[in-house]
Amino acid sequence: MTQNKLINRVVIAGGGTAGWMAAATIAATIGKRLNITLVESDDIPTVGVGEATVPSLLTIHQLLKIREADFLKAVNGTYKLGIMFENWKRLDHKYFHSFGKSGTSCWAAGFHHFWLRAKEQKMAKSFSEYSLETLAAEKGRFAHTKNQSLNYAYHLDSAKYGQFLRGIAEKHSVTRIEGKIDKVDIDKQSGHIKSILLESGQIVEGDLFIDCTGFRSLLLGQALGVGYNDWSDTLPANAAYAVQTKSHRPAVPYTRSIALDAGWRWQIPLQHRVGNGVVFSTNFKSEESALDDLLRGIDGEPITDPRLIRFTTGQRKEFWHKNCVSIGLSSGFLEPLESTSIHLIQQAIVWLISLFPNEGIDQNLVNRFNQQMAVETETIRDFIVLHYHLQERDDHEFWRYLREIKVSDRLQQILDLFKNNGTIIEEQDDLFAENSWVQVMLGQGLTPKQYHPIVDMMSDRDLNMFMRQQEFNIQKQLTSLPPHTQFIQHFMSHAASK
Numbered sequence: 001m002t003q004n005k006l007i008n009r010v011v012i013a014g015g016g017t018a019g020w021m022a023a024a025t026i027a028a029t030i031g032k033r034l035n036i037t038l039v040e041s042d043d044i045p046t047v048g049v050g051e052a053t054v055p056s057l058l059t060i061h062q063l064l065k066i067r068e069a070d071f072l073k074a075v076n077g078t079y080k081l082g083i084m085f086e087n088w089k090r091l092d093h094k095y096f097h098s099f100g101k102s103g104t105s106c107w108a109a110g111f112h113h114f115w116l117r118a119k120e121q122k123m124a125k126s127f128s129e130y131s132l133e134t135l136a137a138e139k140g141r142f143a144h145t146k147n148q149s150l151n152y153a154y155h156l157d158s159a160k161y162g163q164f165l166r167g168i169a170e171k172h173s174v175t176r177i178e179g180k181i182d183k184v185d186i187d188k189q190s191g192h193i194k195s196i197l198l199e200s201g202q203i204v205e206g207d208l209f210i211d212c213t214g215f216r217s218l219l220l221g222q223a224l225g226v227g228y229n230d231w232s233d234t235l236p237a238n239a240a241y242a243v244q245t246k247s248h249r250p251a252v253p254y255t256r257s258i259a260l261d262a263g264w265r266w267q268i269p270l271q272h273r274v275g276n277g278v279v280f281s282t283n284f285k286s287e288e289s290a291l292d293d294l295l296r297g298i299d300g301e302p303i304t305d306p307r308l309i310r311f312t313t314g315q316r317k318e319f320w321h322k323n324c325v326s327i328g329l330s331s332g333f334l335e336p337l338e339s340t341s342i343h344l345i346q347q348a349i350v351w352l353i354s355l356f357p358n359e360g361i362d363q364n365l366v367n368r369f370n371q372q373m374a375v376e377t378e379t380i381r382d383f384i385v386l387h388y389h390l391q392e393r394d395d396h397e398f399w400r401y402l403r404e405i406k407v408s409d410r411l412q413q414i415l416d417l418f419k420n421n422g423t424i425i426e427e428q429d430d431l432f433a434e435n436s437w438v439q440v441m442l443g444q445g446l447t448p449k450q451y452h453p454i455v456d457m458m459s460d461r462d463l464n465m466f467m468r469q470q471e472f473n474i475q476k477q478l479t480s481l482p483p484h485t486q487f488i489q490h491f492m493s494h495a496a497s498k
Contacts, residue, residue, distance in 0.1 A: 005360045008035055011206030013181060013196060013219055015040035016047070017158055018328025018345045019212035020165035021060070025349050027172035028064055030356060038169070039196065039204055041180045046162065047214060047309060047329060051268050051275045052080060052255045052339035053153040054431065055099050060346050064168055069492050074164040075156040076271040078251045079484060081137040083338070085443060087259035090392045095443030096254070097338075098133035100151030101435050103470045109452035111470075112438045113422055116451040118467045121460060125471065127442055131435075132474050137254040141481035142488075153339070155255070155268050155275075177204060181213070184223035192323040192361070193219060208357065209324045217330040220316060224324055227317045228332070234385050234405050235313040236284070236398075237263060237335050241291050242277040242307050245300035253484040257337060260293050261285075262398035266336065267299075271488065274300060279335050284398040311335075313381075319373040320366045325352055332377060337384050343431060347376055376429065382411040383432050383440075390415070390444040415446070422448030 010026065012019050015038060023038045061071065071077060082098035089095070103111030111130065118124035128134045133151055136142060144150055170176065179198035187194045195205040196219075211219035220226045232238065251269035258265050263280030278294040291306055315332030319325065327348045334340060351372055355365040389407055393399035407415070417423040418441055424434040458466065482490075 005207060007207045007357055007360065008033065009206040010034050010036045010208050010210065011196065011204055012036070012038040012210045012212055014038075014212035014214060014328075014330070015166070015176075016162050016212065016214070016328070017165070017342060018330075019210075020162050020169055021342075021345055022210055022212060022327055022349050022352075023169035023174045024064060024165045024172065025060060026353060027169055027174050029353055031172055031174075036169075036174045037177060037204060037206070038174055039177045039179060039181065039198070041178060043180065046159065051158050051270070052083075052155050052266070052336070054339055054343050055151055055153045056343050056346060056431065057153055060350070066168070069494075071164065072154075072271075072488065073492050075154075075160045076273075077157075078155045078270055078488060079142045079253045080153040080155050080255060080339075081133040081142070081150065081253045083255045083257050084137070085257050085259070085387070085440075087393075088257070088264075088387060088391055089443065089445045091395065095439070096128055096131075096134045096137065097436060097439045097443065098128075098131045098137065098151075099153065100131065100133045102127060102134075102439070103130040104466075106454065108454045109422075110424065110434050110438065112435075112442070112448075113451040113455050114458075114463065114466065116422060116448060117455045118463055121463065123460075123464050123467050127439070130470050130474065131439075132477055135474060135478050136481055137252065139478070139481075140250065140252050140484050141478065142253045142484040143481050152253075155251075155270055157270055157272075177202070181218055184219055186223060190322070191224075193223065207323065208361075210352075211324055211326040211330040212328050214329040215311060215333070217316070217326060219324050220318075220321060220326040220330055224321050226321050226326075228312070229314045229317055230312055231314040231381060232312060234407065235335060235381065235388075236281040236402070237279045238310065238312060239282055239287065239290070240277050240279045240309045240311070240335075241287075241294050242275070242309065243294060243298065243302050244304040245274045245276055245298050245302050247271075247273055248300045250483065250485045251488075255339065258297065259393070261396045263290065263293070264337070265294060265297050267297075271485075273303060274298075277336075279337075281398065284396070284401075315374065315377050318370050319348065320352075320369045323361050325369070327352075331373070334377065334381055334384060337387060338380070338432075340380050340384075340431065344373075344377065344380070348373060372429075376431070378408070379410075379427070379430055380432075382408055382414070383436075385411060386415075386437075386440060387444065390441065390446055392445055415441075418448055419446055420449055422451050 086094040105111045182199045183197040185194045193209045256267040262285040265278040268275035280290040311333045319331050328345050388402040
């Protein structure tokens with residue numbers, strides 16, 4: 001069924017990263033005939049803790065023709081090669097989830113199969129020794145040149161990033177209206193949103209509305225009554241504290257995720273400061289105790305007051321309903337363990353542009369969007385649940401509870417395949433590729449019982465030479481990488497001189 005009304009007026013409710021990324025990208029790609037308006041209030045703060053990203057962000061930056069040096073300068077950005085997980089498998093244990101690949105694979109089997117046999121034969125070092133990104137991160141090194149290919153993402157100041165995107169959007173003729181939303185007017189016949197009324201009395205009419213109002217979900221959740229799928233049974237964390245501190249050491253090119261007695265804390269280094277936070281469940285830990293955990297763990301002097309953020313993990317039952325699309329926190333929330341918040345914003349925008357209802361709201365487009373976003377979100381949820389479910393912590397009820405949770409059928413299949421055969425089946429649209437699953441499952445303590453038989457085609461001598469060559473190649477590349485902060489300074493100053 002199609003609502004036959006040409007879509008000309010796009011109204012984005014809410015700013016921040018979600019709102020301004022949507023505005024900039026839609027305007028830059030298909031905005032030639034659209035009238036795009038963004039409504040936001042300076043009096044309503046954004047959540048603003050999504051300051052670590054994944055490599056997919058580079059794709060949308062290419063789409064927007066963003067110069068990396070300009071971006072890094074604007075957001076005080078640093079590079080991110082992955083996440084260091086500390087105390088997740090057990091206390092005093094750590095492993096690294098890097099971007100990119102480990103070692104060399106073949107058509108039938110990933111590198112980890114060769115590593116498993118080499119490990120049996122005492123020919124292998126730890127799995128992390130075969131990842132350039134991991135070793136570069138641990139040594140605080142980074143570069144990207146024509147001869148050097150590292151897989152990376154960014155750490156960024158989310159408030160500054162929103163303003164950076166705003167500048168791009170306004171260059172593409174996006175109109176910003178300052179004001180708080182007082183009421184949403186629904187057409188009684190169609191059930192579509194007709195307009196939003198601001199506290200000032202101004203009426204903003206539109207054909208397509210994008211809800212970027214955060215956890216409140218003023219349009220999709222409140223006005224249109226779209227329900228919420230609560231995932232607290234498998235992801236029970238429901239609160240976080242965030243605080244910023246002064247930098248007092250060179251920024252490392254990775255995020256730290258440190259498991260505590262009943263939750264975990266993050267550390268995200270920028271050029272000018274460090275973002276810190278703690279994620280916890282109030283069912284297992286008091287807010288006061290969580291705040292103590294956070295403040296005890298910070299390295300530098302606080303430059304902001306700790307801010308409490310309450311949330312419920314889950315997703316809207318529909319991401320797009322009638323003529324309203326939710327993007328960002330208005331569509332749901334997954335805790336920031338793998339830095340996926342901005343990725344989900346980006347994916348929703350890309351899918352909306354791909355399925356844009358030019359000639360009117362077509363339910364087939366709506367259904368396809370909802371299906372794709374649900375699969376994307378549930379896949380990421382499973383990857384996050386993996387960290388909690390697959391661990392050996394026995395020091396707190398929180399970890400014992402999570403180890404026994406019932407996981408989705410898909411995640412259970414992934415665990416069983418890897419445990420029994422070392423097999424990973426990659427889905428086409430998965431954010432996390434084979435090596436991500438391998439690194440986390442090995443890091444969390446799950447070692448396959450067997451490797452792929454194609455590995456046995458190699459003699460012991462050939463396998464040993466193969467493993468030594470992997471180590472040599474990575475060490476050779478590693479020695480050419482400069483210190484991370486030195487590269488950032490050189491890169492930005494060199495770009496500024498052009």
